[in-house]
Amino acid sequence: MTLMNDHDRDFLRFYLPVAVGHRFGTPPEALNEAAIPGAQTRLRIKIDVQTSGTIRNITSPTHTIKVEKYNTNLGRSSRRRATVSFRSNTFLTDDFVLLLQADELDAPRCFAQIYKDPRNKITTHWLYS
Numbered sequence: 588m589t590l591m592n593d594h595d596r597d598f599l600r601f602y603l604p605v606a607v608g609h610r611f612g613t614p615p616e617a618l619n620e621a622a623i624p625g626a627q628t629r630l631r632i633k634i635d636v637q638t639s640g641t642i643r644n645i646t647s648p649t650h651t652i653k654v655e656k657y658n659t660n661l662g663r664s665s666r667r668r669a670t671v672s673f674r675s676n677t678f679l680t681d682d683f684v685l686l687l688q689a690d691e692l693d694a695p696r697c698f699a700q701i702y703k704d705p706r707n708k709i710t711t712h713w714l715y716s
């Protein structure tokens with residue numbers, strides 16, 4: 588997955604689509620009878636961000652998000668770590684887009700992804716260094 592926002596070296600763009608189209612041909616017939624989300628279905632997103640450079644801005648042009656900076660061991664707000672959270676009031680009806688602006692994003696970095704499945708929950712953790 589490419590996270591760079593076009594050719595802008597200071598931005599990362601995370602995109603979570605509402606639906607995946609007919610990208611791989613005709614969908615199986617079983618998908619036509621798949622369950623649809625109920626009125627009580629909600630979505631919760633939590634993203635832990637850690638960069639090697641200073642975080643300049645974290646925004647979502649599509650949804651209202653909450654950004655919390657980590658506290659350093661000196662009790663100050665971290666310039667390189669933050670948690671982004673989003674909780675929907677209804678089932679997600681629009682694609683979720685998150686933009687991260689930080690220094691040194693074009694420097695070499697490592698991505699780590701961890702998937703867990705306790706009670707049908709999936710957690711993805713990305714590290715930028």
